[in-house]
Amino acid sequence: MVFLPDESRSLPPPPLLNKGSVWLGFAGWISALLDNAFNRRPIFGAGIHRQVLFATLGCVVGYHLVKRAEYVHAKVDRELCEYIRHHPEDFRRSTGKKRIGQLLEDFQPVR
Numbered sequence: 106m107v108f109l110p111d112e113s114r115s116l117p118p119p120p121l122l123n124k125g126s127v128w129l130g131f132a133g134w135i136s137a138l139l140d141n142a143f144n145r146r147p148i149f150g151a152g153i154h155r156q157v158l159f160a161t162l163g164c165v166v167g168y169h170l171v172k173r174a175e176y177v178h179a180k181v182d183r184e185l186c187e188y189i190r191h192h193p194e195d196f197r198r199s200t201g202k203k204r205i206g207q208l209l210e211d212f213q214p215v216r
Contacts, residue, residue, distance in 0.1 A: 108169070113176040125167035125174075133163025 137159040141148045189196050 109173060109176060113172070116176060116179055119168065119171050119175055121168065123168065123171050125171040126164040127167070129163035129167030129170070130160045131163070133159035133161070 134156055137152060137156040138148050140155070141151050146152065
């Protein structure tokens with residue numbers, strides 16, 4: 106299975122700074138700091154290039170995961186809209202508004 110099929114190109118791209126890229130970028134940076142701590146190096150001072158690399162990798166992976174999630178959600182939305190279009194009798198608009206008392210059954214406490 107391909108990570109993103111060609112039909113996903115028709116979707117608009119997600120913003121570069123989205124929830125997934127920020128969180129995974131932060132997780133990548135924290136993993137570089139933990140690597141420094143476990144190897145008894147100065148936490149912030151050693152391996153700045155690794156910190157930048159891990160944070161960048163996290164951002165890229167997060168961006169592509171959000172892009173894939175948006176594709177999957179768009180695919181499900183398209184299938185649901187197609188189903189609704191082919192079966193309009195199952196999705197008729199209600200003719201009148203019902204009050205909440207008409208929708209719920211009478212409450213009978215059980216003792």
